[in-house]
Every structure is written in C-alpha cells, then in structure tokens.
Amino acid sequence: MDGDRYEKHIQAVLEKVPEAECWAESLFESFRQFEEEYFIPPQDAIRTVIRLAKKLIENEDKEE
Secondary structure, eight states: OOGGGTHHHHHHHHHHOGGGGGGHHHHHHHHHHHHHHHOOOHHHHHHHHHHHHHHHHHHHHHHO
16 A cells, blocks of 8 residues: 555544544545546545545444
8 A cells, every 4th residue: 555645644634533543544545536536636635535534433333
C-alpha cells in the first residue's frame, strides 16, 4: 500500500474519527478513488472521507 501519498490526509481523518484506525486501508482506497476516478484531490475529499469513516464505524457497531 502506497500509504505515504495520502498519509497526512488519513491522519486528518483519524483526528476527527479515531475509532476508524482499523479502517485505514479503506480510507486510503477512498482517497485513491476520489483522486483517480473522480479527479478530486485528497484535500477536497477529506470531509467526504470523514463521513465515510463515521459510517464504517456506525455499521461496525450495528453488526456487534
């Protein structure tokens, strides 16, 4: 995983949603997808990825 490319953006998400640390690879994939498929730079995708991280945590809690 080339996490260095999005590391500071992933860290920004984890500051807001620390419970999402176990989802770091999914966060990386989200940033990659936004940049490569939708041409949205990581700094512009942070809020959307934060919402995604919150949803991942919410879904994880529902499954337990």
